[in-house]
Amino acid sequence: MSITRSEILAQLERLELPDGGNLVSRDMVRALTIEGDQVRFVIEAPNADMARQMEPLRAASERAVLALPGVGAASVVLTAHGPAAAAKPPPNLKIGGHPKPTEGPVRPDGVRSILAIASGKGGVGKSTVSSNLAVALARQGRRVGLLDADIYGPSQPRMMGVNKRPASPDGKIIEPLHAHGVTLMSIGLMLDPDKAVVWRGPMLMGALQQMISQVRWGELDVLIVDLPPGTGDVQLTLCQKSAPTGAIVVSTPQDVALLDARKAMDMFRTLKTPVLGLIENMSTFHCPNCGHEAQIFGHGGVKAEAEKLGLPFLGALPIDLDTRLAGDGGTPIAAGDGPIAQAYAQLADRLVQGGIA
Numbered sequence: 189m190s191i192t193r194s195e196i197l198a199q200l201e202r203l204e205l206p207d208g209g210n211l212v213s214r215d216m217v218r219a220l221t222i223e224g225d226q227v228r229f230v231i232e233a234p235n236a237d238m239a240r241q242m243e244p245l246r247a248a249s250e251r252a253v254l255a256l257p258g259v260g261a262a263s264v265v266l267t268a269h270g271p272a273a274a275a276k277p278p279p280n281l282k283i284g285g286h287p288k289p290t291e292g293p294v295r296p297d298g299v300r301s302i303l304a305i306a307s308g309k310g311g312v313g314k315s316t317v318s319s320n321l322a323v324a325l326a327r328q329g330r331r332v333g334l335l336d337a338d339i340y341g342p343s344q345p346r347m348m349g350v351n352k353r354p355a356s357p358d359g360k361i362i363e364p365l366h367a368h369g370v371t372l373m374s375i376g377l378m379l380d381p382d383k384a385v386v387w388r389g390p391m392l393m394g395a396l397q398q399m400i401s402q403v404r405w406g407e408l409d410v411l412i413v414d415l416p417p418g419t420g421d422v423q424l425t426l427c428q429k430s431a432p433t434g435a436i437v438v439s440t441p442q443d444v445a446l447l448d449a450r451k452a453m454d455m456f457r458t459l460k461t462p463v464l465g466l467i468e469n470m471s472t473f474h475c476p477n478c479g480h481e482a483q484i485f486g487h488g489g490v491k492a493e494a495e496k497l498g499l500p501f502l503g504a505l506p507i508d509l510d511t512r513l514a515g516d517g518g519t520p521i522a523a524g525d526g527p528i529a530q531a532y533a534q535l536a537d538r539l540v541q542g543g544i545a
Contacts, residue, residue: 191258225260239268298407304435308448310417313469318414320522324536326369333371333411342376349518389421410545419455427459434464441489465500470507
């Protein structure tokens with residue numbers, strides 16, 4: 189009998205941490221692989237001090253997995269994050285200045301592909317799709333970065349469960365944060381979360397340039413850029429300066445959202461950025477009590493639009509309470525198991541098979 193990922197995680201949920209929660213709820217299980225009857229994974233502690241205290245838990249998790257039917261061997265490695273980021277960067281690191289003149293594209297070294305996630309209007313779930321797609325790709329073994337370029341309304345720090353200010357060792361290079369296997373940067377990590385960003389276009393363009401070129405992204409298979417809604421300065425700067433590999437447009441099925449989605453697609457055509465496909469979000473609501481299915485925002489409009497334009501339709505995602513709770517809680521639903529996580533896994537696999545990620 190073959191062992192499954194969900195059975196292993198269910199077993200690990202039984203092991204409580206000294207300060208509350210378990211290895212799964214605290215998102216400490218990394219690189220879980222199953223090869224025949226052999227199981228391997230990494231326990232990633234938040235810091236070195238905690239890792240030193242967790243050796244008994246590592247041994248206990250290895251024994252617990254070995255006790256499962258179908259497991260012949262188990263290997264568990266204990267590791268830890270590096271030192272905590274500095275409380276604040278040197279005073280000469282400023283975010284949001286005017287862009288610096290550059291020759292050629294502004295593209296991070298080591299980043300193979302840049303994928304823009306866009307929408308014509310706000311409120312269609314573009315940021316939710318961005319964070320979950322990033323996590324789904326990371327779970328498939330891809331090296332993924334997530335850049336929150338929605339400068340007026342950054343939401344990725346909350347959705348990804350991070351709130352530390354990134355460090356800058358020299359006042360120039362910015363060290364990104366890491367969560368759920370994803371390398372993350374957001375303007376929301378650099379500014380007071382309760383303060384409005386009141387910037388003109390050149391400052392937006394300068395901030396985006398900094399977050400692309402001054403962040404130490406490292407080697408990435410794909411950098412996902414969560415764009416703001418609309419067709420403004422940030423989109424223009426990204427497409428002209430960073431030459432994205434392609435864009436995915438997210439829309440709800442209602443006509444009002446599709447009107448703006450068409451404008452977003454026209455913008456990408458004008459800027460010669462390939463549109464890789466469309467996603468219909470908030471497509472269907474399944475009542476958790478009675479099972480009734482309702483199309484609150486209509487249904488099938490995005491698929492019909494994709495067919496009309498000759499573009500790939502990448503899938504329909506439901507409006508779902510668990511997705512909202514997971515995002516508010518800082519652990520994207522794609523980090524777990526279930527129908528929605530599987531939908532994002534299929535979308536991620538399609539991008540991998542297409543050579544995008």
